[in-house]
Amino acid sequence: MFAFIVKRLLAGLLVLSTLVVSIFLLFWYGPRSPVQGLCEQRTNNRCTADFRAQLEENFGYNNPMLSELGKYVAGIFTGRDIQLGANTFVECSAPCLGLSYRTFVPAFDELVRRLPATISLAVGAAVIILLVGVTSGVLAARRRGTVADKALVSATLLMSSIPYVLFALLVYLYLNVINEVFPEAGYTPLTENPVAWLSGLLLPWLALGFYNSTQYTRFSRGAMIDALSEDYIRTARAKGLSSRTVTFKHGLRSALVPIVTIFGIDFAFLLAGTIFTEIIFGINGIGRWGLEAIQIEDFPVVQTTVLFGAIVVIVANIVVDILYGVLDPRVRIS
Amino acid sequence: MTLPQAEVQTQSTEPPGAPQSAPKAIAGKSPTRIAFDRLRRDWLAMASLLVVLVFAVIAVFAGAIANLFGVSLETPLASERINLISQLPLEGPPFGGFDPEHPFGVAPRVGTDNLAVWLYGARTSMIIAASAAVLSTVVGVIVGLLAGYLGGVVDRVLMFVTDLFLTIPFLLAALALAPILSDRFGTDPQRLGEIQFYSVIAVLTLFGWMTMARLIRGEVLSLREREFVQAARAIGVPTHRILRKEILPNLVAPIVVAFSLALPAYVAAEAGLSYLGIGVVDRPSWGQTVAGAVQWFDVYPQYLWQPVIGIVLLVIALNLLGDAIRDALDPKTRR
Numbered sequence: 001m002f003a004f005i006v007k008r009l010l011a012g013l014l015v016l017s018t019l020v021v022s023i024f025l026l027f028w029y030g031p032r033s034p035v036q037g038l039c040e041q042r043t044n045n046r047c048t049a050d051f052r053a054q055l056e057e058n059f060g061y062n063n064p065m066l067s068e069l070g071k072y073v074a075g076i077f078t079g080r081d082i083q084l085g086a087n088t089f090v091e092c093s094a095p096c097l098g099l100s101y102r103t104f105v106p107a108f109d110e111l112v113r114r115l116p117a118t119i120s121l122a123v124g125a126a127v128i129i130l131l132v133g134v135t136s137g138v139l140a141a142r143r144r145g146t147v148a149d150k151a152l153v154s155a156t157l158l159m160s161s162i163p164y165v166l167f168a169l170l171v172y173l174y175l176n177v178i179n180e181v182f183p184e185a186g187y188t189p190l191t192e193n194p195v196a197w198l199s200g201l202l203l204p205w206l207a208l209g210f211y212n213s214t215q216y217t218r219f220s221r222g223a224m225i226d227a228l229s230e231d232y233i234r235t236a237r238a239k240g241l242s243s244r245t246v247t248f249k250h251g252l253r254s255a256l257v258p259i260v261t262i263f264g265i266d267f268a269f270l271l272a273g274t275i276f277t278e279i280i281f282g283i284n285g286i287g288r289w290g291l292e293a294i295q296i297e298d299f300p301v302v303q304t305t306v307l308f309g310a311i312v313v314i315v316a317n318i319v320v321d322i323l324y325g326v327l328d329p330r331v332r333i334s
Numbered sequence: 335m336t337l338p339q340a341e342v343q344t345q346s347t348e349p350p351g352a353p354q355s356a357p358k359a360i361a362g363k364s365p366t367r368i369a370f371d372r373l374r375r376d377w378l379a380m381a382s383l384l385v386v387l388v389f390a391v392i393a394v395f396a397g398a399i400a401n402l403f404g405v406s407l408e409t410p411l412a413s414e415r416i417n418l419i420s421q422l423p424l425e426g427p428p429f430g431g432f433d434p435e436h437p438f439g440v441a442p443r444v445g446t447d448n449l450a451v452w453l454y455g456a457r458t459s460m461i462i463a464a465s466a467a468v469l470s471t472v473v474g475v476i477v478g479l480l481a482g483y484l485g486g487v488v489d490r491v492l493m494f495v496t497d498l499f500l501t502i503p504f505l506l507a508a509l510a511l512a513p514i515l516s517d518r519f520g521t522d523p524q525r526l527g528e529i530q531f532y533s534v535i536a537v538l539t540l541f542g543w544m545t546m547a548r549l550i551r552g553e554v555l556s557l558r559e560r561e562f563v564q565a566a567r568a569i570g571v572p573t574h575r576i577l578r579k580e581i582l583p584n585l586v587a588p589i590v591v592a593f594s595l596a597l598p599a600y601v602a603a604e605a606g607l608s609y610l611g612i613g614v615v616d617r618p619s620w621g622q623t624v625a626g627a628v629q630w631f632d633v634y635p636q637y638l639w640q641p642v643i644g645i646v647l648l649v650i651a652l653n654l655l656g657d658a659i660r661d662a663l664d665p666k667t668r669r
Binding site: 014015019033036158161164168169173177192269275287297302310 | 437494497498501502503504505506507509510511513514555598602604605609610611612624628631632642643645646650653654657
C-alpha cells in the first residue's frame with residue numbers, strides 16, 4: 001500500500017511538472033506579443049511599438065526562454081521580486097505565479113482571495129448532488145422496473161441532454177430576473193454575513209446541484225442494483241433483517257464505494273471550472289476571474305487559473321486512488 | 335429452453351442454395367443487418383433520426399430555405415426595422431403579432447432577420463460539431479490503435495499524454511487557448527473571423543479525443559491476442575495492414591457509438607464557448623445569439639428562445655439517437 005502511494009504521488013508529480021512547463025511554453029510562444037494586452041491597457045488602446053518593446057524588455061521576454069522558465073519555477077518555490085519599471089519592483093512571495101497585468105498584484109494572492117467563492121459554490125452544489133442523486137438512485141433501484149423508476153431514469157436522461165449553460169441561464173432568468181422566486185444570486189463571504197452567503201448562493205447551488213445530480217441518479221441506481229444482487233444481500237434477507245437495513249446498511253455501503261470515487265473527480269472539476277455558474281449568477285470566483293483575464297489578455301492570470309484547475313484535478317485523482325484502496329478491502333489486497 | 339430470436343439468426347449459417355424445405359426458413363443475417371433492423375423497430379430512434387435529418391437539411395440548404403421564406407442575413411438599414419429609442423423591432427414580436435416578412439421577427443438593435451440568423455446558425459453549429467467529432471475520432475482512433483497494439487514505450491507515452499489532457503479542465507483550457515490560436519494565426523485582419531472558426535474546431539478536437547483513445551486502446555488490447563490477428567502476424571502481414579484490415583473493422587461498432595454520442599456534446603460545447611465570447615464571430619451561430627439575447631430577455635424572450643430550442647432539440651435528438659445506436663449494436667441488450 002505504501003509503495004502504491006509513493007508510486008502514485010511520483011506519477012502525479014510528473015504530470016504536474018509537465019503541465020507547469022507546457023503551460024509556460026504555451027504562453028511564451030503562443031501569443032505574438034505576450035504584453036500586447038498590457039500595453040493597450042497602459043496606453044488606453046494606443047499601444048506603440050516602442051512602448052511594447054519596453055514592456056517586453058521589462059517583463060523579461062527578451063531574455064532566453066529557459067532562464068525565464070527557471071525564474072518562474074524558482075519563484076513558485078522561493079518567491080521573487082518582479083521588475084515593473086526601471087526602479088520599481090513588486091515583491092511576489094512564494095508560491096509566486098507571476099503578477100496580474102491588470103492590477104500588478106501577485107496572481108496567487110488574488111487566487112486565494114477568490115477561492116472562498118468558488119469553494120462555497122462547489123461544496124454546496126456537491127452536497128445537493130450527493131443528496132439528490134444518491135437518494136433518487138437508491139429509491140429507483142428499490143423500485144426497479146416500475147413506472148416511477150422508468151420515469152425517473154428518462155427524466156434524468158432528458159435533463160442531462162440540455163446543455164448546462166442554457167439550463168443555468170434559463171434558471172437564472174426565470175427564477176431570479178423575471179420572477180424573483182429566489183433571493184438575488186451573488187456571493188457574500190460567509191464570515192461577513194452568513195445569511196446573505198446562504199441566500200445568495202441558494203439558486204446557483206440548486207442549479208449546479210440538480211443538473212449534475214442526474215448522472216448520479218443513474219450511476220447510483222446501477223451500483224445499487226449490482227450491490228442488491230450480491231449473495232450477501234440474499235443472506236441478509238434470509239436471516240430476517242428488515243428491508244431497510246438490508247438496503248441501506250448492506251447494499252448502499254458497498255454501492256457507495258464506486259460513487260465516492262467518481263464523485264472525487266467530479267468535485268475536482270467543480271472546483272476547477274464552475275465558469276458558467278459563476279458568470280451567469282455573478283459570483284466572483286476563479287472561473288470568472290479567468291474569463292475576465294482572457295478578455296484583456298492578462299496572461300499570467302490565465303496561466304494561474306489553468307494551472308490551479310489542473311492541480312486540483314491531479315490531487316483529486318491521487319486522493320481517489322488512495323481512498324479506493326482504503327474503502328474497498330478487495331483492492332487493498334490485490 | 336428457447337434461444338432469443340436474434341441469436342438464432344446470428345448463429346445460422348445456411349449454405350447457399352440449400353433446400354428450402356423447412357416450414358420457416360431461417361435467413362442468415364449479418365450483425366449490421368440485425369442492428370439496423372433493431373434500430374428501425376425503435377420508434378424513438380426513428381423520431382430522433384427524423385429530427386436530426388431535418389436539422390441536417392436545414393444546415394445544408396440554409397441559404398435556399400432562407401430564400402424560400404424571403405429572408406436574408408443582410409439588413410438594408412437598421413432604422414427601417416428598429417425603433418431607435420427602445421432599440422426594439424417596429425413590427426412583429428415582441429409587441430406586434432406575426433410578421434410574414436420576418437417569421438421569427440427581427441433582432442433588437444441591429445434589425446437582422448432572426449429566421450435567417452437561426453438557419454445559418456444551425457449550419458455553423460452542425461459544421462463545427464461534425465468537424466470536431468470527425469477530427470477527434472480520427473485522432474482518438476489512431477492514438478488508441480497505436481497505444482493498444484504496439485504497447486511498451488509507445489503505449490506508456492501515449493497514455494501519459496492522454497492522462498495529461500484529461501487532467502486539464504476543458505473550459506479553462508479552451509479559454510486560454512482559443513485567443514492564443516486566433517492571435518497567432520490571425521495576422522490578416524480580414525481572415526481573423528475564419529481563423530477563429532478553425533480555432534474553435536481545433537480547441538474542441540484537442541480536448542475531445544481522449545475518451546475515444548482510451549476506449550479504442552482497451553478494445554485493441556483484447557483484439558490483438560485473438561487468433562486471427564496472431565495468424566496474420568504469423569504469415570508476416572505488416573503492422574499497418576494488420577491495424578487497417580484486421581483490427582479496425584472490428585472496432586466499427588464502438589467507434590460509431592462513441593462518435594454519435596460525441597456529436598451532441600460538441601453542439602453543446604460550441605454553444606457554451608460562444609456564450610463565453612470565444613466562439614465564432616464571422617458567421618451567425620446559435621451560441622452567439624443566446625449570448626446576445628440575454629440582455630433583451632425581459633422584453634423580448636422569443637429572441638432567446640429561438641436558438642435555445644434549436645440547440646436543445648438537436649442535442650436531445652442526437653443523444654437519443656446515439657443511445658439507440660448503442661443499444662442496437664450491443665448484442666447483450668434486449669428490449
